[in-house]
Amino acid sequence: MRFYGIALLAGAAVLGACGGEKQPVADTTATATTTGAATTTTTTTTPDASAPAAGAAGAVAAAPATGTTHEVKMIGDAKGYRFEPAELTIKQGDAVKFIMVSGGPHNVAFLNLTDATTKAQLNANMPGQHMAEDSSPLLMQPNEAYTISFAKIPAGEYNYNCTPHAAMGMKGEIKVQ
Numbered sequence: 001m002r003f004y005g006i007a008l009l010a011g012a013a014v015l016g017a018c019g020g021e022k023q024p025v026a027d028t029t030a031t032a033t034t035t036g037a038a039t040t041t042t043t044t045t046t047p048d049a050s051a052p053a054a055g056a057a058g059a060v061a062a063a064p065a066t067g068t069t070h071e072v073k074m075i076g077d078a079k080g081y082r083f084e085p086a087e088l089t090i091k092q093g094d095a096v097k098f099i100m101v102s103g104g105p106h107n108v109a110f111l112n113l114t115d116a117t118t119k120a121q122l123n124a125n126m127p128g129q130h131m132a133e134d135s136s137p138l139l140m141q142p143n144e145a146y147t148i149s150f151a152k153i154p155a156g157e158y159n160y161n162c163t164p165h166a167a168m169g170m171k172g173e174i175k176v177q
């Protein structure tokens with residue numbers, strides 16, 4: 001399982017690197033709604049890992065959390081791969097602390113960030129070097145934690161998964177009120 005996950009990640013990294021080249025991306029998404037499809041030009045290819053996620057390219061500053069910090073465990077064991085709790089309701093301004101418990105590496109990769117402003121803010125609120133756009137770094141060791149602020153993130157439902165274990169159903173949802 002572990003090696004499978006790493007192989008997947010390596011693949012994702014390669015894909016990401018290719019996407020970073022300056023070929024014009026012909027967006028041929030079959031969906032009829034082309035609204036906002038062109039707004040994904042905010043490449044998160046921050047080559048400098050030490051740069052704070054806040055602002056190199058984007059001009060969007062990280063918004064620190066002002067409310068409660070909720071905890072979500074990242075687990076992979078005999079019962080399967082999962083986030084606990086998989087569904088969480090929070091308030092805008094709260095933070096979610098993801099804690100690596102077992103079966104890593106795990107990450108948090110948001111799936112449905114269709115609004116460009118929200119996408120930019122949430123990425124700014126995700127510290128450290130992203131392994132891909134909308135994605136946290138990988139957490140490898142037990143008790144490693146990664147906290148995401150939901151300050152300035154509008155109310156809504158935010159679905160995410162773990163990239164290495166997406167195929168195993170490791171996914172969750174954060175509902176911001």
Ligand SMILES: [Cu+2]
Binds near residue numbers: 103104106107162
């Ligand atoms: Cu995982």
